[in-house]
Amino acid sequence: MADIENKEQEIFEKWLSPSMKEKAPVELPHKIMATIAMERRYSRGLSLTKREYAVPAGIVAVLALLAVVSLFAASDSGWLLPVAERITKLQNDISLQSLDHEFIKDVKIPSTVAYIAAAMFFLVFFDSALGRFFRRKAY
Amino acid sequence: MDYRGDTYYIKQVLAGKSEAYSHIVLRHTDNAFNLAFRICGRREDAEEVTQDSFVKAYRALGEFKMKSSFPTWLYRIVYNTSVSFLRSVKHEILSLEDFPAEAADFLSSGTPEEESETEYRKTLLNFAMQKLPPEDRAIVTLFYFEELPVEEISEITAISKSAVKTKLFRSRKKMAETIIKCESVKTV
Numbered sequence: 306m307a308d309i310e311n312k313e314q315e316i317f318e319k320w321l322s323p324s325m326k327e328k329a330p331v332e333l334p335h336k337i338m339a340t341i342a343m344e345r346r347y348s349r350g351l352s353l354t355k356r357e358y359a360v361p362a363g364i365v366a367v368l369a370l371l372a373v374v375s376l377f378a379a380s381d382s383g384w385l386l387p388v389a390e391r392i393t394k395l396q397n398d399i400s401l402q403s404l405d406h407e408f409i410k411d412v413k414i415p416s417t418v419a420y421i422a423a424a425m426f427f428l429v430f431f432d433s434a435l436g437r438f439f440r441r442k443a444y
Numbered sequence: 445m446d447y448r449g450d451t452y453y454i455k456q457v458l459a460g461k462s463e464a465y466s467h468i469v470l471r472h473t474d475n476a477f478n479l480a481f482r483i484c485g486r487r488e489d490a491e492e493v494t495q496d497s498f499v500k501a502y503r504a505l506g507e508f509k510m511k512s513s514f515p516t517w518l519y520r521i522v523y524n525t526s527v528s529f530l531r532s533v534k535h536e537i538l539s540l541e542d543f544p545a546e547a548a549d550f551l552s553s554g555t556p557e558e559e560s561e562t563e564y565r566k567t568l569l570n571f572a573m574q575k576l577p578p579e580d581r582a583i584v585t586l587f588y589f590e591e592l593p594v595e596e597i598s599e600i601t602a603i604s605k606s607a608v609k610t611k612l613f614r615s616r617k618k619m620a621e622t623i624i625k626c627e628s629v630k631t632v
Contacts, residue, residue, distance in 0.1 A: 313620040321588035329477035
């Protein structure tokens with residue numbers, strides 16, 4: 306019993322003291338900071354993915370807006386009537402001549418194809434511009 | 445020498461200057477590592493736990509309300525991470541035969557140099573601590589090595605103050621018994 310008490314006293318005095326603390330390896334803080342840097346890069350990567358979602362979302366929004374505008378434009382009444390009239394006038398002014406090739410007998414391409422092609426070109430351009438904008442912002 | 449407090453660097457990190465976290469890491473690595481080592485018992489495990497704890501602290505820095513000191517908050521993370529780590533790995537029950545043979549040989553090898561004596565004590569102390577439950581190892585470390593008051597230890601470990609005191613008393617006795625047994629084995 307006395308042995309245990311003496312040893313206990315010795316442990317307090319000599320063994321259990323801040324001088325007996327175990328030192329961390331010298332390179333450990335660098336390892337920790339390297340892990341933190343990776344963590345930051347990873348979380349930045351996550352936010353980039355979120356931003357990238359914004360590109361198709363933006364395109365969908367613009368397309369929806371165009372669809373709504375076209376619906377209003379097609380109707381006879383409403384606040385977009387002047388726009389509808391202007392579009393109709395524009396269509397009349399730029400009435401494209403139907404393509405009629407000798408080698409494609411009986412095949413007539415409607416004039417709306419040109420508009421669809423123009424719209425597709427516009428959307429591709431718009432998509433790439435939006436994509437470039439969001440990627441630049443993300444970095 | 446860096447005289448700025450932890451709060452300054454925490455605010456810098458929260459403001460987006462994440463490189464300021466290196467000051468916090470440099471300042472607290474040794475203490476965090478010592479706690480992890482005393483609980484886990486192996487340097488490699490302590491290294492892993494310390495690294496993990498600092499990453500967790502970095503992620504949760506926005507939740508640190510500065511009600512307690514940063515070291516107290518960090519110790520709590522290290523303590524919880526160490527205990528979870530021990531639960532995840534197979535916990536070996538140590539016996540006296542596990543006591544490193546080279547440490548025992550050393551004591552019987554005549555007049556040891558002071559440095560070797562310290563190493564021996566460290567090995568034996570670590571062995572004696574590993575015979576305690578993980579919570580008790582943390583309490584002993586925080587009280588004797590980090591010299592924290594019982595109130596703070598109670599906050600870190602979520603163990604009541606009276607239970608901390610009781611555990612300290614019992615741990616000291618148990619460690620003394622283990623050390624006496626080890627030394628008697630070595631002298632036989």
